[in-house]
Amino acid sequence: MKSFVCHNVLCPADADIRWRFLGNNLVQPFSCRGRTFLELAPEGLTLLAREAFRDVSFFLRTGHLEQLAVILQDPEASANDRFVAMELLKNAAISAGGVFPMCQDTGTALVMAKKGEQVLTGADDAWWISKGIGEAYTEENLRYSQMAPLSMYEEVNTQNNLPAQIDMDAVPGEAYDFLFVAKGGGSANKTFLYNKTAQTLSPEELLPFLGKSLKEIGTSACPPYHLAVVVGGMSAEYTLKTLKLASTGYLDSLPDKGTSQGQGFRDRSLEAEVLAMSRRLGLGAQFGGKYFCHDVRVIRLPRHGASCFIGVGVSCSAHRNILGRICLDGLFLEELDRDPARFFPDPAFDPGDAVSINLNQPMDAIRAALTKLKVATRVMLNGPMVVARDLAHVRLKAMLDRGEELPAYFRDHMVYYAGPAKTPAGHASGSFGPTTAGRMDPYVPCFQEKGASLVMLAKGNRSFGVRESCRKHGGFYLGSIGGPAACLGKDCITKVEMIDCKDLGMEAVYRIEVKNFPAFVIVDDKGNDFYASFLR
Numbered sequence: 001m002k003s004f005v006c007h008n009v010l011c012p013a014d015a016d017i018r019w020r021f022l023g024n025n026l027v028q029p030f031s032c033r034g035r036t037f038l039e040l041a042p043e044g045l046t047l048l049a050r051e052a053f054r055d056v057s058f059f060l061r062t063g064h065l066e067q068l069a070v071i072l073q074d075p076e077a078s079a080n081d082r083f084v085a086m087e088l089l090k091n092a093a094i095s096a097g098g099v100f101p102m103c104q105d106t107g108t109a110l111v112m113a114k115k116g117e118q119v120l121t122g123a124d125d126a127w128w129i130s131k132g133i134g135e136a137y138t139e140e141n142l143r144y145s146q147m148a149p150l151s152m153y154e155e156v157n158t159q160n161n162l163p164a165q166i167d168m169d170a171v172p173g174e175a176y177d178f179l180f181v182a183k184g185g186g187s188a189n190k191t192f193l194y195n196k197t198a199q200t201l202s203p204e205e206l207l208p209f210l211g212k213s214l215k216e217i218g219t220s221a222c223p224p225y226h227l228a229v230v231v232g233g234m235s236a237e238y239t240l241k242t243l244k245l246a247s248t249g250y251l252d253s254l255p256d257k258g259t260s261q262g263q264g265f266r267d268r269s270l271e272a273e274v275l276a277m278s279r280r281l282g283l284g285a286q287f288g289g290k291y292f293c294h295d296v297r298v299i300r301l302p303r304h305g306a307s308c309f310i311g312v313g314v315s316c317s318a319h320r321n322i323l324g325r326i327c328l329d330g331l332f333l334e335e336l337d338r339d340p341a342r343f344f345p346d347p348a349f350d351p352g353d354a355v356s357i358n359l360n361q362p363m364d365a366i367r368a369a370l371t372k373l374k375v376a377t378r379v380m381l382n383g384p385m386v387v388a389r390d391l392a393h394v395r396l397k398a399m400l401d402r403g404e405e406l407p408a409y410f411r412d413h414m415v416y417y418a419g420p421a422k423t424p425a426g427h428a429s430g431s432f433g434p435t436t437a438g439r440m441d442p443y444v445p446c447f448q449e450k451g452a453s454l455v456m457l458a459k460g461n462r463s464f465g466v467r468e469s470c471r472k473h474g475g476f477y478l479g480s481i482g483g484p485a486a487c488l489g490k491d492c493i494t495k496v497e498m499i500d501c502k503d504l505g506m507e508a509v510y511r512i513e514v515k516n517f518p519a520f521v522i523v524d525d526k527g528n529d530f531y532a533s534f535l536r
Contacts, residue, residue, distance in 0.1 A: 017323060017334055020055075022047060024330030029174075035118060038174045038328055042123035048324050048331050049132030052180035053109060056320045057101040057142055059336035060092055064319045067224070067294040068092075069343040071285065078289030080520075083351045083378070084481055085224075085285060087518070088317050091484035092340035095431075099141060100486035103222075103318040104421045104431040106142040107182030109133045109164035112245070116173035119326070126166045137161035141430050143421040143506055145185065157505045167241075178324035179250055186436050186459075186482070187316040190221040191243065193236055194310040201308065206231070211277055213312045214292070215535050219283055220436040220460020222482030224291045225314040229274065232301035233309045239301065243311035246297040248321040254299065262302035271296045283534050286459070286482060287520050288376060317483035351378075354518065359383025363412055363454055370455065370476045373521050375530040379478065381517040385414040385457065387510040389435050392501050393443045400446060409499060409511065410452040416480075417458035419506040420489070420496065429493040429512070433485030434459040437477065441466050448473040461531040462523055471527030479522040479530075492517040 026044035030037055071077050071085035095102035111129055121128075137144065138160050146162060147155040171177075192213060200206055210229060217225070228246035233239030242264070245251050254266045278293040285291040303309065315321070323334040357369055360383040373379070386409050388396070396406060417440055421430040437458035444466045447453040454475045459482035470476060480488075492514050500509035522530045 019325070019332040020335045022051060022331040022333060027326065027328065027330055029328050036174055036328070037118045037120055038116070038176075038326070040119055040121050040176065040326060042121050042125070042128040044326060044331055045121070045125055045128040046132035046135070048178065048326065048333065049111065049129045049180065050136045051132075051333055052178070052322050052324055053133055053136035053182060054140055055333060055336055056180060056182050056322045057106055057136070057140060058095050058098050059338055060102070060319060060340065062337040064294070065089070065092060065337055065340050065343050069345075071224070071291050072345050072349060074290070076290055078284055079352065080287040080376075080378075081285045081289035081291045082349065084287065084483075085291070086345075086349045086351065087481050087484045087487060089340060089343055091487045093344075094486040094490050096338055096340050099424045099427075100431045100490050101140070101142055101421055102320070102431070102486055103184055103483065104143060104419060104433045104485040104489070105145060105184040105186065105435070106137070106161070106421060107184045107318075107320060108145065108188065109137075109161065110181040110183050110244075111164060111166045112179040112181075113166070113168045114171045114177045115168055116175045117170055118174035119176045125168065129166055130162055130164055133164050134160045134162050141422040141424045143419070145506070159505075174328060176326040179245070179248065180322050180324060181244075181248060182318075182320040183244075184316060184318055184320075187221040187314050189436065190217045191240065191313040192216065192311065193240055194312070195236070196308045196310055198305075198308055200310070201231075207273065207277070209310075210274055210312070214278055214281060217312070217314060218461045218535060219286050219531070220438055220482070221314055222286070222316040222318065222459065223283070223314075224285045224294045225316060226319060227274070227278065227293045227296045227314050228312070229296070229298045230301060230311040231298070231308070232303035233311070234302065234304065236309055239309040239311045242299055242301060243313045246299050247313055247315040249297070250321075251297065251299060258300060258302075264299060264301045267298045267300055270298045274298060281534055283531070287479065288530070354378040354380045356380050356382060359385060359414060359514075366414065366455055367474060367476065367525065370521065371525050373524070375521050375524055375528045377521045379519050379521065381414075381457075381478075381519055382515050384511060384513055385416050386410065386499070387416045387418050387420075387512055389417045389419050389507055390439055391504045391507040392509050393440055395501060397443055397446070400450065406447065406450055406452045407500065409509070410447070411450075413511070414455040414457055415453050416512070417456070420510070421485070421506075423496065427490065429489040429496045431485035432489040432493050432496075432512075434480040434482060436460050437462055437479075444475075445469040448475050457519060461535060462529070467523050467527055467529045467532070470523050470525055474525045475523075476521065476525060477523035478519040480517075480519050488517065
């Protein structure tokens with residue numbers, strides 16, 4: 001197979017791509033007026049989309065796995081950097097078994113397609129692509145995250161993870177090229193658009209601005225990141241689309257310099273500067289160190305003289321994107337890596353000791369154990385906890401507003417902010433990693449005042465209000481590693497029981513049992529916050 005041909009800025013890199021052949025029985029060439037056309041049965045679109053979202057839910061690109069292995073070999077990496085990298089590699093190995101998806105948030109399905117004008121389907125292509133996406137999500141152990149609005153204020157889960165976002169462009173030729181992305185909500189939420197002025201286009205202005213933007217991203221989207229920056233763009237939406245493509249590596253073949261006709265380009269020198277800046281932050285791979293980012297892409301686009309859009313965004317540790325192609329030779333998908341275990345270090349990595357916390361005791365005893373520990377201490381949790389996230393918090397707050405007491409389970413247990421993927425047959429849990437803590441920040445002071453949410457577990461940094469509430473009420477926030485949801489579901493969670501809000505689906509309230517569940521003390525009852533000094 002030949003590699004892709006670039007037609008414009010929004011196209012994949014010319015690269016030596018390994019392909020997985022899906023067959024050629026659904027394509028048929030024919031000639032007319034001296035031109036060759038490709039007749040594609042629309043079932044081919046369903047097959048390609050279904051296989052793409054199956055593969056991308058369980059496998060990663062080799063290059064991404066190699067970057068994790070580099071962290072383990074780097075003497076400048078912190079112990080926490082190496083611990084997170086090892087957990088992510090172990091997670092990739094479990095996920096590659098095809099049972100536990102790599103992340104519990106199996107994402108919004110995004111499809112960016114370039115259809116050659118000589119490709120004929122005679123069908124609504126987006127419908128057939130959506131059909132394949134729906135089959136992948138309903139037939140595999142994946143999570144349904146899409147909410148359909150019934151009114152401005154009421155919504156329901158669609159129960160198949162549709163609709164998908166499908167963007168299609170017409171291009172010359174007889175090939176049909178695709179980028180499939182499963183974009184998790186955590187990393188999607190760390191997409192920022194700024195409307196700046198020409199004054200920003202100087203090293204003295206742009207670099208400090210980007211440094212501030214890195215702190216705004218924080219750690220809640222599961223670093224190490226693939227960071228993308230886009231400067232310019234003829235419209236806000238074009239800037240953001242280019243940003244998303246850049247974060248997947250889709251634009252890596254862009255030239256190093258622009259032209260007077262508006263050619264977009266990569267600024268590789270600035271990429272190196274921003275990467276170095278990210279490594280000086282000290283945030284590291286979530287809990288302090290060097291590896292906040294794996295790599296950086298900086299794209300410069302033309303702009304209107306009165307506008308200077310700047311987009312900043314990330315692809316997270318679940319770097320889920322895959323290329324597809326339909327051509328005269330048949331249907332093809334990019335071959336992802338099915339053997340992550342070969343990147344494990346030899347000898348085996350020793351993360352050092354962690355403090356065991358027994359959750360099978362009253363809340364006051366759990367807090368008494370935690371108050372002895374410094375922030376950044378690594379702990380292993382054992383025992384019961386309750387799981388509640390966004391919509392459950394809305395309901396609990398409504399109870400308080402009506403003058404009702406919070407449920408006993410919310411006062412007596414640690415609360416884990418999470419929402420599971422489906423449970424595979426024969427297992428206690430599906431992939432079950434943490435969600436972003438910051439979305440629950442507004443609820444913490446009023447809940448802690450009522451003796452609830454006194455010990456919380458999630459990912460990412462918290463607000464000043466949470467820190468002060470923990471100091472006032474004797475609370476704690478523990479940070480879980482963002483990313484290794486398959487590890488947690490398979491090895492650490494031994495029992496899952498839905499106990500409330502059943503109608504909320506994956507956002508229901510659960511009681512779970514855990515063993516050797518890894519976490520770090522981030523905010524303590526004295527008002528200390530591990531992230532505070534990094535994110536000022």
